[in-house]
Amino acid sequence: MNGHRMLAVARKTLRSLRHDRRTAGFLILMPLFMIAIFGYTFGGDLKDVEVAVMNLDIGGSNGSVADTIIAEISSGDTLRLIFLSDDHPDPLSAAEGVVRDADAWAAVVFGQNFTAEVEEGIAAMRQGLPVASCHVMVLMDGSNPNIAQAVMAEVTTAVQRVLVTEYGLYPPMVVLQEMVYGEEAEFIDFFAPGVMGLAAMMVTLMLSIISFVHERTNGTLDRLLTTPVTEGEIVGGYALAFGLVALIQSTVILLAAVILFRVEIVGSPLLLLLTIFLLGIGSQGLGFILSSNAKNEFQAVQFMPLILFPSILLAGVFWPLEAVPELLRPVSSFIPLTYAVDACRSIMIRGWGLGEVWPQLLILAGIAAVLLTLSAYSLKKRR
Amino acid sequence: MSEDVVVTNALTKRFGELVAVSSLDLKIPRGVVYGLIGPNGSGKTTAIKVMNGLLRSTSGSARLLGEEVPVKEVIHRIGYMPQEMAIYTDLTVHENLELFAGMYSMSRSAFEGAEKDLLEIIDLAERRDSLVATLSGGMKHRVSLACALVHDPELVFLDEPTVGVDPELRKGFWDYFAGLKRAGKTVVLTTHYMDEAVRCDIVGMMRLGEMIAEGTPDSLMKAAGATTLEDAFLANAKEADE
Numbered sequence: 001m002n003g004h005r006m007l008a009v010a011r012k013t014l015r016s017l018r019h020d021r022r023t024a025g026f027l028i029l030m031p032l033f034m035i036a037i038f039g040y041t042f043g044g045d046l047k048d049v050e051v052a053v054m055n056l057d058i059g060g061s062n063g064s065v066a067d068t069i070i071a072e073i074s075s076g077d078t079l080r081l082i083f084l085s086d087d088h089p090d091p092l093s094a095a096e097g098v099v100r101d102a103d104a105w106a107a108v109v110f111g112q113n114f115t116a117e118v119e120e121g122i123a124a125m126r127q128g129l130p131v132a133s134c135h136v137m138v139l140m141d142g143s144n145p146n147i148a149q150a151v152m153a154e155v156t157t158a159v160q161r162v163l164v165t166e167y168g169l170y171p172p173m174v175v176l177q178e179m180v181y182g183e184e185a186e187f188i189d190f191f192a193p194g195v196m197g198l199a200a201m202m203v204t205l206m207l208s209i210i211s212f213v214h215e216r217t218n219g220t221l222d223r224l225l226t227t228p229v230t231e232g233e234i235v236g237g238y239a240l241a242f243g244l245v246a247l248i249q250s251t252v253i254l255l256a257a258v259i260l261f262r263v264e265i266v267g268s269p270l271l272l273l274l275t276i277f278l279l280g281i282g283s284q285g286l287g288f289i290l291s292s293n294a295k296n297e298f299q300a301v302q303f304m305p306l307i308l309f310p311s312i313l314l315a316g317v318f319w320p321l322e323a324v325p326e327l328l329r330p331v332s333s334f335i336p337l338t339y340a341v342d343a344c345r346s347i348m349i350r351g352w353g354l355g356e357v358w359p360q361l362l363i364l365a366g367i368a369a370v371l372l373t374l375s376a377y378s379l380k381k382r383r
Numbered sequence: 384m385s386e387d388v389v390v391t392n393a394l395t396k397r398f399g400e401l402v403a404v405s406s407l408d409l410k411i412p413r414g415v416v417y418g419l420i421g422p423n424g425s426g427k428t429t430a431i432k433v434m435n436g437l438l439r440s441t442s443g444s445a446r447l448l449g450e451e452v453p454v455k456e457v458i459h460r461i462g463y464m465p466q467e468m469a470i471y472t473d474l475t476v477h478e479n480l481e482l483f484a485g486m487y488s489m490s491r492s493a494f495e496g497a498e499k500d501l502l503e504i505i506d507l508a509e510r511r512d513s514l515v516a517t518l519s520g521g522m523k524h525r526v527s528l529a530c531a532l533v534h535d536p537e538l539v540f541l542d543e544p545t546v547g548v549d550p551e552l553r554k555g556f557w558d559y560f561a562g563l564k565r566a567g568k569t570v571v572l573t574t575h576y577m578d579e580a581v582r583c584d585i586v587g588m589m590r591l592g593e594m595i596a597e598g599t600p601d602s603l604m605k606a607a608g609a610t611t612l613e614d615a616f617l618a619n620a621k622e623a624d625e
């Protein structure tokens with residue numbers, strides 16, 4: 001291995017990227033685009049979910065409990081309430097009609113005697129008599145589970161809060177939650193590391209497939225091999241160059257995540273970049289191997305979906321590995337991205353250091369070493 | 384210094400049924416310009432590729448600068464310009480030259496000197512920082528030639544170095560080859576131009592993978608009773624058929 005020759009190969013690879021402004025721009029903008037799309041789509045919590053309210057409660061001497069609950073719901077910004085007129089012969093089916101017509105995700109219905117029933121129940125409870133619970137009715141469009149869940153949570157918490165604040169009714173048993181990690185973590189904190197790894201993998205894989213096919217079809221690879229440069233130095237040079245590209249990209253993604261979405265990086269950014277670098281050079285090796293049997297770019301990129309889909313779906317980028325069916329879990333453990341995403345997430349959210357994530361890094365380094373060796377060998381075979 | 388820098392023994396390369404190079408015996412002494420001529424598909428490129436380790440010979444052997452092919456020890460003393468345009472079109476002229484210089488671990492100062500000279504010879508000094516993709520066909524070819532020569536090899540294989548190059552520059556090239564020869568370097572080239580072939584010290588005529596005649600241009604013409612190399616080739620080809 002001659003370091004100078006390897007560096008010369010790395011330099012020429014980076015130089016050709018630099019001359020190709022569009023590709024260079026793409027390399028920077030693509031991750032920005034990805035994080036922005038994902039960030040804004042899944043990022044914030046739900047907001048302004050339209051929910052209809054049919055309030056038939058006639059109230060009592062102390063006002064209406066339904067109104068208090070409605071006010072409580074309105075104080076948050078998750079749900080946007082649409083008040084339905086109770087001027088209907090059949091208010092319940094009118095409310096249902098609104099949901100049926102998809103004019104609202106749900107309709108909350110308070111019965112005519114709601115306040116009376118609530119107060120009766122509370123009085124009975126205080127006297128130690130049996131209680132007949134009254135209910136708030138939610139007519140739900142469950143076609144979007146996320147939304148359904150959010151609506152139910154909002155309404156339930158509002159009801160509980162009103163019981164506590166208005167009637168001093170504390171439930172005798174509660175579940176206490178204390179965050180060990182991820183005190184402030186939102187969904188974006190969970191998937192930003194995933195998107196970062198995914199982008200690095202996608203781009204290095206694509207770049208290496210295309211450049212290598214170019215090298216072969218243009219005869220430059222053969223020509224290089226008639227010089228003293230070795231297969232290992234060529235592969236190493238490319239790995240260095242594309243690893244660097246992956247680093248630049250990840251930096252862009254991290255900055256975007258921090259600035260645009262206030263993602264917090266608890267652990268060491270350097271360790272993050274090291275993880276991405278290892279993933280990048282591994283993907284580069286994979287790209288070399290994939291394209292070594294391809295006659296042109298088209299044949300080579302045919303492999304992309306084969307690699308990309310399992311990686312997107314099974315490596316824990318958007319949902320946890322625990323959500324991957326048992327049957328497919330062994331596949332997850334063969335995908336380098338799995339380890340990279342896991343390590344990045346632990347570093348970013350849990351603030352873990354080398355002492356904790358070394359197993360993932362070791363596996364990534366091992367995969368990279370194997371793939372790079374194989375790709376150097378795939379060049380050799382051509383002689 | 385009359386040792387042979389290229390020696391092949393019954394070198395043969397088959398592609399399946401096709402015999403591209405058939406039992407080639409070559410002995411090329413140091414300090415000559417050796418020209419391989421012959422029609423399309425006669426095996427010139429294949430022979431050169433085998434000698435440069437890009438193709439594995441089917442049988443027979445070859446030695447360059449005394450080392451068995453594929454060479455390792457002497458690889459940095461050899462240059463090779465492929466027939467196809469094997470340079471990076473997404474790099475500038477300078478960057479291509481610098482890359483190949485880097486492959487031979489040239490020092491910065493040695494490279495700068497060589498680059499200056501070569502750019503003059505290929506007449507592209509002004510286009511040093513142009514992307515190769517933006518050059519004309521002949522210009523690209525000239526860059527490719529320069530890349531093969533940048534490390535000042537003592538043995539250089541040039542596969543059709545003057546194709547698509549204008550007459551004035553071609554003359555410049557041949558003066559340069561003469562200079563290489565004077566410096567004790569050996570040039571092995573292929574060409575389809577007979578006016579170039581006559582300027583070679585030794586010409587090897589190939590046909591259907593076989594060497595049908597070899598010698599100085601004068602001796603070849605004399606032996607065939609011909610006034611041009613072209614006629615000499617045709618006469619030899621006819622004889623080989625019989």
Ligand SMILES: Nc1ncnc2c1ncn2[C@@H]1O[C@H](COP(=O)(O)OP(=O)(O)OP(=O)(O)O)[C@@H](O)[C@H]1O
Nearest residue numbers: 398401403421422423424425426427428429430466
């Ligand atoms: N990779 C290959 N696979 C199969 N056949 C090949 C291959 N390379 C060359 N050939 C065949 O070998 C023969 C010799 O080809 P070669 O390229 O050596 O000819 P050449 O003398 O250089 O011709 P030209 O003057 O056109 O460059 C041809 O018939 C060609 O089709």
Ligand SMILES: [Mg+2]
Nearest residue numbers: 427428429466
């Ligand atoms: Mg040829």
